[in-house]
């Protein structure tokens with residue numbers, strides 16, 4: 053039985069990670085979940101924001117599924133999400149964004165993958181008050197991390213039969229830091245002549261995406277632009293309730309949706325479980341359970357296309373639990389038919 057660390061997280065985290073557990077059970081995945089938590093709740097229980105038990109569990113299991121964790125704004129402890137990504141060197145944040153039949157948006161032809169550098173940039177958290185009224189935040193871009201994410205993006209494109217990689221930057225203004233990022237991606241691009249390569253300045257990228265999203269395939273971005281463009285791209289396909297993600301390192305991977313803890317809807321049984329369930333499908337791909345992953349994606353697509361058991365954010369009136377049950381029911385029916 054595969055042991056996987058489960059971090060339920062805050063806000064809607066417990067609701068959407070419970071959905072993942074149910075769906076993986078329906079898909080016959082026998083997983084021994086090791087449940088540990090971090091953040092404010094963990095601090096109250098253990099006196100640590102990231103309890104040793106959580107770190108030990110990820111170090112041992114090497115795979116974690118994580119719900120969103122609330123990070124205090126403008127004060128308080130450092131983001132647990134960023135800390136885990138840095139500690140485990142999960143350098144590539146992979147976020148596939150795809151239109152789904154049954155979702156009403158101005159676009160039905162989005163199919164792009166965001167590859168966000170996950171370890172540095174302004175997320176290093178090096179900031180200080182120079183003097184009263186003057187604050188400084190340091191953006192760190194290194195050749196090592198930029199070459200590594202470039203290589204990951206082109207390898208990803210090659211492996212998944214994608215034709216184009218677009219690097220997104222602001223090197224017209226940050227000539228040295230974003231200039232280094234761009235130079236590294238260009239160097240990697242030269243090794244992959246079969247894959248089209250282009251560069252777009254991040255502000256133009258935002259406009260291009262909301263006008264011509266179909267033109268884009270794989271995007272590679274430094275950390276901050278990757279974070280912002282991910283939410284913009286989620287908006288193109290129906291919102292944050294739909295977009296999955298993975299944090300991939302050399303030998304450790306942490307799977308989590310793009311969305312946060314959505315405190316406004318927490319505890320109301322309203323959250324869309326899709327983003328987390330599709331993140332779980334990415335996790336199954338990672339452990340080579342490809343057919344179960346495909347079945348889960350098929351079930352999600354069916355339930356959304358049918359539109360009878362979908363959550364409020366995508367126009368339905370089902371609860372989180374009802375939508376999850378509809379997905380499980382599809383999986384069970386297909387599995388029984390296949391067996392019998």
Ligand code: NAD
Pocket residue numbers: 064068119120121122123124133292293294308309310311312313314315316317322323324325327365
């Ligand atoms: P958010 O993603 O939590 O919510 C943004 C909007 O999307 C809200 O309107 C919310 O209701 C909606 N939404 C998000 N997920 C949804 C779902 N599954 N179903 C339906 N609607 C959904 O972003 P925020 O409000 O900016 O952040 C809230 C908290 O989450 C903050 O503390 C932030 O730091 C944290 N956060 C954590 C992560 C993470 O753990 N990886 C990621 C992003 C934000």
